[in-house]
Amino acid sequence: MALTKADLAEKLYDEIGLNKRESKEFIESFFNELNNTLGNGEEIKLSGFGNFSLRAKSERMGRNPKTGEEKMISARRVVTFKVGQKLKSRVEA
């Protein structure tokens, strides 16, 4: 089972003593803030965890793997995540 917002809220409730509503609201505002920041074109660096950066992709030719049909993929901006050293070594171990 994957970790969800509900699990994170539970953790704040258990460990920090926020009440259930506060925990839930906090989790929402946390991810809202990340979305807003990236949405405004700003990168995020969370030391010990990783960096979220933005990358501009130019238009390119793609192919539908099912039908083999060729199609132009428009230029776009995407989010990329680069895992931090600390998290990286914790996951590898």
Add this chain to the structure above:
Amino acid sequence: MTKSELIEALAQKQSQLAYKDVELAVKSMLDLMALTLASGERIEIRGFGSFSLHYRPPRTGRNPKTGDAVTLASKYVPHFKPGKELRERVNKTRSKEIL
């Protein structure tokens, strides 16, 4: 934006939690997220995205200094896939930056 700027921004946007509590909450969340990935489990945050682990098979690498071959064990690396909302927002504001 750094972690401390994030904590600052979250603290300013609400009044029910003291700065110290916000700081503790952010660190506690990131801890649990890191622990989850370290234990091999995925994370799914609706609207933001999901973190999963990608397998890397064992391979023979080289010490770039000496050229000696070294065996590298298989491992897992965290991977982030942005959710629909984040993907669309980031791409929507793209045009504004270019103009």
